[in-house]
Amino acid sequence: MSIKSILLASVVALSPFAALAQDMTIGFSQIGSESGWRAAETTVTKQQAEARGITLKFADAQQKQENQISALRSFVAQGVDAILIAPVVATGWDEVLEEAKEAEIPVVLLDRTVDAPDDLYLTAVTSDLVHEGEVAGRWLVDEQAGAECRIVELQGTTGSSPAIDRKAGFEKAIAGNDNLKIVRSQTGDFTRSQGKVVMESFLKAEGGENICALYAHNDDMAVGAIQAIKEAGLNPGEDIKIVAIDGVPDAHLAIANGEMNATIELTPNMAGPALDALMAYKTDGTVPPKWIQTESRLYTAADDNQAIYEEKNGLGY
Amino acid sequence: MTRNAFLRRITPQLIILAIVLGLNVLVFPDFFDVEMKNGRLFGNLIDVLNRGAPTALLCLGMTLVIATKGIDLSVGAVMAIAGATAASLVVEGNHWLVAVLGALSVGALCGLWNGFLVAFLRIQPIVATLVLMVAGRGIAQLITEGTILTFLDPGLIHLGAGTVLGVPTPVLIWLTLGLFVAVFVRRTALGMLIEAIGINEASSRLAGINSRVLLVCVYVVSGIGAAIAGVIVAADIQGADANNAGLWLELDAILAVVIGGNSLLGGRFSIVASLLGAMIIQSVNSLILLSGMPPEFNLIIKALLIIAILVIQSPKVGHLLYILRASAPQPHPKQLPPLKENLR
Numbered sequence: 001m002s003i004k005s006i007l008l009a010s011v012v013a014l015s016p017f018a019a020l021a022q023d024m025t026i027g028f029s030q031i032g033s034e035s036g037w038r039a040a041e042t043t044v045t046k047q048q049a050e051a052r053g054i055t056l057k058f059a060d061a062q063q064k065q066e067n068q069i070s071a072l073r074s075f076v077a078q079g080v081d082a083i084l085i086a087p088v089v090a091t092g093w094d095e096v097l098e099e100a101k102e103a104e105i106p107v108v109l110l111d112r113t114v115d116a117p118d119d120l121y122l123t124a125v126t127s128d129l130v131h132e133g134e135v136a137g138r139w140l141v142d143e144q145a146g147a148e149c150r151i152v153e154l155q156g157t158t159g160s161s162p163a164i165d166r167k168a169g170f171e172k173a174i175a176g177n178d179n180l181k182i183v184r185s186q187t188g189d190f191t192r193s194q195g196k197v198v199m200e201s202f203l204k205a206e207g208g209e210n211i212c213a214l215y216a217h218n219d220d221m222a223v224g225a226i227q228a229i230k231e232a233g234l235n236p237g238e239d240i241k242i243v244a245i246d247g248v249p250d251a252h253l254a255i256a257n258g259e260m261n262a263t264i265e266l267t268p269n270m271a272g273p274a275l276d277a278l279m280a281y282k283t284d285g286t287v288p289p290k291w292i293q294t295e296s297r298l299y300t301a302a303d304d305n306q307a308i309y310e311e312k313n314g315l316g317y
Numbered sequence: 318m319t320r321n322a323f324l325r326r327i328t329p330q331l332i333i334l335a336i337v338l339g340l341n342v343l344v345f346p347d348f349f350d351v352e353m354k355n356g357r358l359f360g361n362l363i364d365v366l367n368r369g370a371p372t373a374l375l376c377l378g379m380t381l382v383i384a385t386k387g388i389d390l391s392v393g394a395v396m397a398i399a400g401a402t403a404a405s406l407v408v409e410g411n412h413w414l415v416a417v418l419g420a421l422s423v424g425a426l427c428g429l430w431n432g433f434l435v436a437f438l439r440i441q442p443i444v445a446t447l448v449l450m451v452a453g454r455g456i457a458q459l460i461t462e463g464t465i466l467t468f469l470d471p472g473l474i475h476l477g478a479g480t481v482l483g484v485p486t487p488v489l490i491w492l493t494l495g496l497f498v499a500v501f502v503r504r505t506a507l508g509m510l511i512e513a514i515g516i517n518e519a520s521s522r523l524a525g526i527n528s529r530v531l532l533v534c535v536y537v538v539s540g541i542g543a544a545i546a547g548v549i550v551a552a553d554i555q556g557a558d559a560n561n562a563g564l565w566l567e568l569d570a571i572l573a574v575v576i577g578g579n580s581l582l583g584g585r586f587s588i589v590a591s592l593l594g595a596m597i598i599q600s601v602n603s604l605i606l607l608s609g610m611p612p613e614f615n616l617i618i619k620a621l622l623i624i625a626i627l628v629i630q631s632p633k634v635g636h637l638l639y640i641l642r643a644s645a646p647q648p649h650p651k652q653l654p655p656l657k658e659n660l661r
Contacts (some may be wrong), residue, residue, distance in 0.1 A: 033463050034560070036463070039463060155368065158613055159613075184365075185610035185611070186606060186612050189561070191561040192465065192558060192561075193550060193558065197368055197606075200364055201606035204345075204359075204361050204364070204607075205606075216567065220465070227554065227555065231355065232354060232394055233354050233355030250465075259410065262453060275357070316464070317464060
């Protein structure tokens with residue numbers, strides 16, 4: 001599903017609300033633009049609001065919680081209809097969420113959750129990190145179909161929750177398949193250069209011909225590893241199968257070039273489901289569940305990755 | 318320095334390097350195997366030389382800066398700026414040589430800025446270079462517009478990922494530059510003048526050394542070294558990653574200088590010993606990767622090894638070893654006189 005078709009579909013689906021939504025104003029407090037994904041999320045959020053005829057007030061917090069808190073306070077003072085927030089940290093939100101609640105402004109959390117009583121916000125829209133790992137693991141289980149496979153794993157930054165959860169999910173998915181074994185697992189710090197360095201050492205320590213698949217906790221490390229595999233005279237995507245998570249444009253390009261096999265998308269469209277839930281809540285009072293899980297879609301060579309690459313490249317990744 | 322004195326100076330570093338490489342062999346017996354694969358030398362030892370290139374290039378300038386009693390915290394950020402500059406120049410369609418020259422000029426400019434703050438405004442080096450360390454990554458992000466700026470220019474990529482006669486290009490770059498700088502500062506009076514500034518700047522000035530210009534020069538050298546390292550790191554992954562390129566590498570460079578037995582208080586220095594220090598750090602990194610231990614242990618292993626290295630090198634321990642050796646039973650003073658008589 002392309003971004004454009006998502007937009008079109010949502011416009012069609014929401015046309016009954018459109019008249020009502022037209023006078024809706026929503027404040028969006030974004031963390032900042034620390035990564036390409038974050039920039040894409042901002043772009044998509046603006047597009048989603050526009051497609052629904054919602055006026056979006058955007059505040060960039062530049063990675064600071066105090067900026068987010070003052071943004072929230074100013075949204076409350078302006079009397080917006082609802083607030084979207086991608087919280088920079090998990091703690092310290094109780095007071096300002098209380099203020100929003102007293103003003104009867106529903107708050108929706110995007111992409112991350114907070115440590116606050118759950119009656120202080122309407123719902124949280126996030127992806128399930130464990131589920132992402134599971135999708136990757138299940139893909140490899142199906143792909144190997146019982147064939148022996150020695151896997152190397154590039155972990156994210158040690159101790160970070162994506163690294164812990166994506167590892168756990170993958171291990172859960174391959175558990176019980178004795179043909180699949182993780183033989184080396186080391187951190188690549190979520191970066192391209194470390195992904196390349198660590199893959200180089202894997203190739204030497206295990207011998208390139210003895211590695212059947214690479215699982216990387218994000219696409220950037222996989223892209224770095226692809227270069228290491230090429231330099232070792234092997235064909236990434238064929239000699240060593242590669243699956244990673246995030247769905248950044250360069251990963252789609254690598255799949256289109258046959259150098260990577262699969263990526264699981266961490267969708268930048270968190271706002272779509274959030275706005276849908278908000279509009280349903282505003283029109284007929286439907287209270288959404290406390291957690292809305294976004295789709296962790298698997299992309300393989302079967303998709304038109306060249307087209308997805310060009311489309312995503314425009315989102316600011 | 319005579320040949321003997323030079324060898325004595327770098328002996329501790331050589332021994333430590335041998336020990337760490339020995340530990341590598343212990344966890345991975347084929348460590349020293351080097352083969353030709355896909356037209357390039359392929360092996361763990363080559364990886365150590367290749368991956369140690371950025372630290373080695375940084376510690377060239379860092380050694381000189383530290384010899385003047387200074388420190389350059391900005392080199393990691395300068396790497397990011399230089400990588401971003403080179404990447405954006407080739408993406409705009411310039412020749413890769415233009416991009417490299419652009420990156421080197423930016424590096425020199427950063428060095429000039431640091432040098433100006435230190436030599437002319439008399440700001441303490443740690444504070445002066447902290448400015449660029451913090452601001453530098455922001456500048457790099459402005460250049461790349463917050464994304465990883467990727468490029469496909471084969472000339473530029475060759476500098477990081479290519480080989481010359483099978484040897485990875487970064488290895489040749491740092492060996493050549495290292496040799497050049499080491500010989501240059503020792504075959505001319507430059508090295509001695511730099512040491513003089515570190516020991517006592519006021520008296521070196523009174524002795525007729527233009528200390529300000531020399532100070533600016535060492536920071537410029539440091540900036541250029543960082544720029545080369547930045548270009549290599551960007552070329553290696555075919556993209557300029559403003560957030561992560563050279564992150565914390567200034568600390569590795571300082572550590573390499575310290576492991577190289579150079580005093581942070583300035584004065585005498587040895588470029589070769591610092592380069593050996595860089596290789597020791599990279600061998601430790603290689604040991605961690607090859608050991609197959611869970612990543613939670615990475616930093617602990619590294620810290621333990623480095624503490625061990627520094628303890629062995631500390632003057633107190635050296636003195637203790639000296640005393641132990643001197644008080645060893647064999648050449649006991651009481652037995653000496655009769656021995657001498659026998660000889661006669």
